[in-house]
Amino acid sequence: MTLSPSPQPSPRGRGGRARASPSGRGRPSEARTGEGGSSAVLTQSSVLSPQSLAGRSLAEALDRALKGRRSVRRYRPDPVPDEDLSAIVEAARWAPSPHNAEPWRFLVLRTAEAKERLATAMGERWVEDLRRDGWSAEAIDKEVRKSHRRITEAPVVIVACLCAEGLDAYPDSQRQMAEYLMAAHSLGAAVQNIMVAAYARGLGTCWMCAPLFCPEVVVQALGVSNELKPQGLITVGYPMGWPEARQRRPMVELVIEVS
Numbered sequence: 001m002t003l004s005p006s007p008q009p010s011p012r013g014r015g016g017r018a019r020a021s022p023s024g025r026g027r028p029s030e031a032r033t034g035e036g037g038s039s040a041v042l043t044q045s046s047v048l049s050p051q052s053l054a055g056r057s058l059a060e061a062l063d064r065a066l067k068g069r070r071s072v073r074r075y076r077p078d079p080v081p082d083e084d085l086s087a088i089v090e091a092a093r094w095a096p097s098p099h100n101a102e103p104w105r106f107l108v109l110r111t112a113e114a115k116e117r118l119a120t121a122m123g124e125r126w127v128e129d130l131r132r133d134g135w136s137a138e139a140i141d142k143e144v145r146k147s148h149r150r151i152t153e154a155p156v157v158i159v160a161c162l163c164a165e166g167l168d169a170y171p172d173s174q175r176q177m178a179e180y181l182m183a184a185h186s187l188g189a190a191v192q193n194i195m196v197a198a199y200a201r202g203l204g205t206c207w208m209c210a211p212l213f214c215p216e217v218v219v220q221a222l223g224v225s226n227e228l229k230p231q232g233l234i235t236v237g238y239p240m241g242w243p244e245a246r247q248r249r250p251m252v253e254l255v256i257e258v259s
Protein backbone atom coordinates (compact mmCIF):
# COMPACT_ATOMS: atom_id res chain seq x y z
CA MET A 1 0.00 0.00 0.00
CA THR A 2 1.26 3.48 -0.82
CA LEU A 3 0.53 5.61 2.17
CA SER A 4 2.73 8.57 1.40
CA PRO A 5 1.40 10.22 -1.73
CA SER A 6 4.36 12.59 -1.65
CA PRO A 7 7.86 11.24 -1.12
CA GLN A 8 8.29 13.37 1.98
CA PRO A 9 7.04 11.79 3.86
CA SER A 10 -7.10 15.06 29.04
CA PRO A 11 -7.14 15.22 31.06
CA ARG A 12 -7.26 18.01 28.26
CA GLY A 13 -8.74 15.28 26.25
CA ARG A 14 -6.04 12.83 26.55
CA GLY A 15 -8.49 12.53 29.17
CA GLY A 16 -8.20 16.20 30.14
CA ARG A 17 -4.59 17.06 30.56
CA ALA A 18 -5.10 20.81 30.90
CA ARG A 19 -7.07 20.38 34.06
CA ALA A 20 -5.08 21.27 37.12
CA SER A 21 -7.01 18.77 39.17
CA PRO A 22 -9.46 15.94 38.57
CA SER A 23 -12.22 18.11 39.95
CA GLY A 24 -11.84 20.39 36.96
CA ARG A 25 -13.30 17.63 34.83
CA GLY A 26 -16.44 17.89 32.76
CA ARG A 27 -16.77 21.35 31.36
CA PRO A 28 -20.45 22.27 31.07
CA SER A 29 -20.22 22.20 27.28
CA GLU A 30 -19.11 18.59 27.43
CA ALA A 31 -22.30 17.65 29.22
CA ARG A 32 -24.44 19.12 26.47
CA THR A 33 -25.69 16.62 23.99
CA GLY A 34 -27.68 16.68 20.83
CA GLU A 35 -27.65 19.01 17.91
CA GLY A 36 -30.35 21.63 18.18
CA GLY A 37 -31.62 19.86 21.29
CA SER A 38 -31.85 16.49 19.63
CA SER A 39 -30.04 13.65 21.35
CA ALA A 40 -30.68 11.06 18.66
CA VAL A 41 -27.92 8.50 18.28
CA LEU A 42 -26.62 8.51 14.74
CA THR A 43 -26.11 5.04 13.42
CA GLN A 44 -23.61 4.28 10.72
CA SER A 45 -26.30 3.00 8.42
CA SER A 46 -28.60 5.99 8.85
CA VAL A 47 -25.83 8.46 8.17
CA LEU A 48 -23.59 6.77 5.73
CA SER A 49 -25.27 4.26 3.51
CA PRO A 50 -24.35 4.96 -0.09
CA GLN A 51 -28.04 4.81 -0.95
CA SER A 52 -28.75 7.65 1.43
CA LEU A 53 -26.45 9.89 -0.60
CA ALA A 54 -27.55 8.77 -4.03
CA GLY A 55 -29.04 11.59 -6.02
CA ARG A 56 -28.04 14.21 -3.50
CA SER A 57 -25.99 17.20 -4.45
CA LEU A 58 -22.37 17.51 -3.44
CA ALA A 59 -23.34 20.27 -1.01
CA GLU A 60 -25.92 18.07 0.68
CA ALA A 61 -23.53 15.16 0.91
CA LEU A 62 -20.78 17.34 2.26
CA ASP A 63 -23.04 19.00 4.82
CA ARG A 64 -24.11 15.57 5.93
CA ALA A 65 -20.51 14.46 6.39
CA LEU A 66 -19.45 17.65 8.15
CA LYS A 67 -22.34 17.50 10.57
CA GLY A 68 -22.39 13.74 11.00
CA ARG A 69 -18.72 13.25 11.88
CA ARG A 70 -18.23 12.54 15.56
CA SER A 71 -15.24 11.96 17.80
CA VAL A 72 -15.14 8.22 18.37
CA ARG A 73 -13.40 6.90 21.47
CA ARG A 74 -14.09 3.14 21.29
CA TYR A 75 -13.34 1.02 18.23
CA ARG A 76 -14.03 -2.46 17.03
CA PRO A 77 -10.83 -4.43 16.46
CA ASP A 78 -11.54 -4.82 12.71
CA PRO A 79 -8.63 -3.59 10.59
CA VAL A 80 -8.90 -0.47 8.47
CA PRO A 81 -8.71 -1.46 4.78
CA ASP A 82 -5.49 -0.31 3.14
CA GLU A 83 -7.30 1.52 0.36
CA ASP A 84 -9.38 3.48 2.87
CA LEU A 85 -6.36 4.39 4.94
CA SER A 86 -4.57 5.49 1.83
CA ALA A 87 -7.57 7.57 0.71
CA ILE A 88 -7.94 9.37 4.02
CA VAL A 89 -4.27 10.33 4.17
CA GLU A 90 -4.54 11.41 0.54
CA ALA A 91 -7.41 13.70 1.60
CA ALA A 92 -5.03 15.50 3.96
CA ARG A 93 -2.79 16.33 1.05
CA TRP A 94 -5.48 18.46 -0.53
CA ALA A 95 -5.81 20.80 2.43
CA PRO A 96 -4.77 24.39 1.82
CA SER A 97 -1.39 25.39 3.21
CA PRO A 98 0.76 28.53 3.33
CA HIS A 99 2.81 28.86 0.11
CA ASN A 100 1.42 25.42 -0.70
CA ALA A 101 4.26 24.19 1.50
CA GLU A 102 2.25 21.29 2.93
CA PRO A 103 4.15 21.70 6.18
CA TRP A 104 2.89 18.43 7.64
CA ARG A 105 3.98 14.84 7.79
CA PHE A 106 1.85 11.96 9.00
CA LEU A 107 3.24 9.07 10.98
CA VAL A 108 1.02 6.04 10.44
CA LEU A 109 1.06 3.47 13.24
CA ARG A 110 -0.61 0.16 12.55
CA THR A 111 1.42 -2.32 14.57
CA ALA A 112 0.63 -3.10 18.19
CA GLU A 113 4.31 -2.47 19.02
CA ALA A 114 4.40 1.05 17.63
CA LYS A 115 1.13 2.05 19.32
CA GLU A 116 2.33 0.55 22.59
CA ARG A 117 5.64 2.42 22.42
CA LEU A 118 3.86 5.70 21.79
CA ALA A 119 1.19 5.21 24.46
CA THR A 120 3.68 4.07 27.09
CA ALA A 121 6.17 6.86 26.47
CA MET A 122 3.51 9.59 26.50
CA GLY A 123 1.87 7.97 29.53
CA GLU A 124 5.11 8.06 31.51
CA ARG A 125 5.56 11.74 30.79
CA TRP A 126 1.95 12.43 31.66
CA VAL A 127 2.29 10.69 35.02
CA GLU A 128 5.17 13.04 35.83
CA ASP A 129 3.14 16.08 34.79
CA LEU A 130 0.10 15.07 36.80
CA ARG A 131 2.18 14.30 39.89
CA ARG A 132 3.58 17.81 39.66
CA ASP A 133 0.01 19.09 39.32
CA GLY A 134 -0.83 17.40 42.62
CA TRP A 135 -3.11 14.64 41.35
CA SER A 136 -3.66 11.58 43.49
CA ALA A 137 -1.99 8.34 42.40
CA GLU A 138 -5.41 6.79 41.88
CA ALA A 139 -6.69 9.60 39.65
CA ILE A 140 -3.47 9.57 37.63
CA ASP A 141 -3.64 5.84 37.11
CA LYS A 142 -7.24 6.03 35.92
CA GLU A 143 -6.63 8.79 33.40
CA VAL A 144 -3.37 7.44 32.06
CA ARG A 145 -4.78 3.93 31.66
CA LYS A 146 -7.77 5.34 29.78
CA SER A 147 -5.55 7.27 27.40
CA HIS A 148 -3.26 4.27 26.93
CA ARG A 149 -6.22 2.06 26.08
CA ARG A 150 -7.61 4.55 23.61
CA ILE A 151 -4.35 4.67 21.71
CA THR A 152 -3.48 0.97 21.78
CA GLU A 153 -7.00 -0.25 21.00
CA ALA A 154 -7.44 1.95 17.95
CA PRO A 155 -6.68 -0.06 14.81
CA VAL A 156 -4.71 2.85 13.35
CA VAL A 157 -3.08 5.89 14.90
CA ILE A 158 -1.93 8.78 12.76
CA VAL A 159 0.43 11.28 14.37
CA ALA A 160 0.22 14.65 12.64
CA CYS A 161 3.51 16.56 12.68
CA LEU A 162 4.53 20.01 11.54
CA CYS A 163 7.56 20.21 9.29
CA ALA A 164 9.20 23.58 8.58
CA GLU A 165 10.33 22.62 5.06
CA GLY A 166 9.06 25.20 2.57
CA LEU A 167 8.07 27.77 5.17
CA ASP A 168 9.44 31.31 5.14
CA ALA A 169 11.95 32.46 7.74
CA TYR A 170 11.77 35.95 9.24
CA PRO A 171 14.32 37.88 11.26
CA ASP A 172 11.72 39.05 13.78
CA SER A 173 9.74 36.92 16.19
CA GLN A 174 6.33 38.42 15.38
CA ARG A 175 6.41 37.42 11.72
CA GLN A 176 8.09 34.14 12.57
CA MET A 177 5.24 33.35 14.94
CA ALA A 178 2.70 34.27 12.26
CA GLU A 179 4.41 31.89 9.84
CA TYR A 180 4.40 29.13 12.44
CA LEU A 181 0.74 29.73 13.22
CA MET A 182 -0.17 29.58 9.52
CA ALA A 183 1.50 26.21 9.32
CA ALA A 184 -0.34 25.00 12.43
CA HIS A 185 -3.66 26.28 11.04
CA SER A 186 -3.11 24.36 7.85
CA LEU A 187 -2.26 21.21 9.80
CA GLY A 188 -5.67 21.58 11.41
CA ALA A 189 -7.26 21.77 7.97
CA ALA A 190 -5.39 18.63 6.91
CA VAL A 191 -6.51 16.77 10.02
CA GLN A 192 -10.10 17.81 9.41
CA ASN A 193 -9.81 16.43 5.88
CA ILE A 194 -8.61 13.13 7.34
CA MET A 195 -11.51 12.95 9.78
CA VAL A 196 -14.19 13.81 7.24
CA ALA A 197 -12.75 11.48 4.60
CA ALA A 198 -12.66 8.71 7.19
CA TYR A 199 -16.25 9.35 8.18
CA ALA A 200 -17.35 9.21 4.58
CA ARG A 201 -15.94 5.66 4.52
CA GLY A 202 -17.73 4.55 7.68
CA LEU A 203 -14.65 5.03 9.85
CA GLY A 204 -14.57 6.88 13.13
CA THR A 205 -11.75 9.15 14.26
CA CYS A 206 -10.76 11.15 17.29
CA TRP A 207 -8.19 13.89 17.47
CA MET A 208 -6.12 13.59 20.63
CA CYS A 209 -3.92 16.48 21.69
CA ALA A 210 -1.44 14.49 23.83
CA PRO A 211 1.56 14.66 21.42
CA LEU A 212 1.45 18.46 21.50
CA PHE A 213 2.36 18.32 25.20
CA CYS A 214 5.36 16.04 24.80
CA PRO A 215 6.57 16.29 21.18
CA GLU A 216 10.13 15.26 21.99
CA VAL A 217 8.85 12.13 23.75
CA VAL A 218 6.87 11.18 20.63
CA VAL A 219 9.83 11.72 18.31
CA GLN A 220 12.06 9.59 20.49
CA ALA A 221 9.52 6.81 21.04
CA LEU A 222 8.83 6.50 17.32
CA GLY A 223 12.43 6.99 16.19
CA VAL A 224 11.66 9.75 13.67
CA SER A 225 13.55 12.92 12.79
CA ASN A 226 13.43 15.68 15.36
CA GLU A 227 12.72 18.03 12.46
CA LEU A 228 9.16 16.76 12.85
CA LYS A 229 7.06 18.49 15.50
CA PRO A 230 4.18 16.25 16.60
CA GLN A 231 0.99 18.26 17.08
CA GLY A 232 -1.64 15.65 17.77
CA LEU A 233 -2.78 12.15 16.90
CA ILE A 234 -5.84 10.80 15.22
CA THR A 235 -7.20 7.41 16.15
CA VAL A 236 -8.97 5.64 13.29
CA GLY A 237 -11.21 2.59 13.18
CA TYR A 238 -14.72 1.25 12.94
CA PRO A 239 -16.68 2.61 15.90
CA MET A 240 -18.19 0.43 18.60
CA GLY A 241 -21.08 2.86 18.15
CA TRP A 242 -21.54 6.39 16.92
CA PRO A 243 -21.65 8.86 19.82
CA GLU A 244 -24.40 11.43 20.16
CA ALA A 245 -23.75 14.78 18.60
CA ARG A 246 -22.45 17.37 21.02
CA GLN A 247 -24.37 20.58 21.04
CA ARG A 248 -22.97 23.53 19.13
CA ARG A 249 -23.25 27.16 20.07
CA PRO A 250 -26.05 29.02 18.28
CA MET A 251 -24.92 30.81 15.13
CA VAL A 252 -25.67 34.21 16.68
CA GLU A 253 -22.92 33.59 19.22
CA LEU A 254 -20.40 32.75 16.54
CA VAL A 255 -21.09 35.27 13.83
CA ILE A 256 -20.53 38.97 14.22
CA GLU A 257 -21.83 40.91 11.30
CA VAL A 258 -19.70 43.96 10.63
CA SER A 259 -20.89 46.75 8.35
Ligand SMILES: Cc1cc2nc3c(=O)[nH]c(=O)nc-3n(C[C@H](O)[C@H](O)[C@H](O)COP(=O)(O)O)c2cc1C
Nearest residue numbers: 010012013014015069070071206207208209210246
Ligand atom coordinates in the same frame (compact mmCIF):
# COMPACT_ATOMS: atom_id res chain seq x y z
C1 LIG B 1 -7.25 20.25 18.60
C2 LIG B 1 -8.18 19.23 19.21
C3 LIG B 1 -7.73 18.45 20.25
C4 LIG B 1 -8.57 17.47 20.80
N1 LIG B 1 -8.07 16.67 21.78
C5 LIG B 1 -8.83 15.70 22.28
C6 LIG B 1 -8.30 14.81 23.24
O1 LIG B 1 -7.14 14.90 23.60
N2 LIG B 1 -9.10 13.84 23.72
C7 LIG B 1 -10.40 13.70 23.30
O2 LIG B 1 -11.09 12.79 23.77
N3 LIG B 1 -10.95 14.52 22.37
C8 LIG B 1 -10.18 15.51 21.86
N4 LIG B 1 -10.69 16.33 20.89
C9 LIG B 1 -12.06 16.11 20.40
C10 LIG B 1 -13.06 17.11 20.96
O3 LIG B 1 -13.34 16.82 22.31
C11 LIG B 1 -14.34 17.02 20.11
O4 LIG B 1 -14.04 17.38 18.78
C12 LIG B 1 -15.44 17.93 20.60
O5 LIG B 1 -15.85 17.57 21.90
C13 LIG B 1 -16.66 17.93 19.69
O6 LIG B 1 -17.15 16.62 19.53
P1 LIG B 1 -17.29 15.98 18.07
O7 LIG B 1 -15.90 15.91 17.48
O8 LIG B 1 -17.87 14.61 18.29
O9 LIG B 1 -18.20 16.86 17.27
C14 LIG B 1 -9.90 17.31 20.34
C15 LIG B 1 -10.34 18.11 19.29
C16 LIG B 1 -9.49 19.05 18.73
C17 LIG B 1 -9.99 19.87 17.56
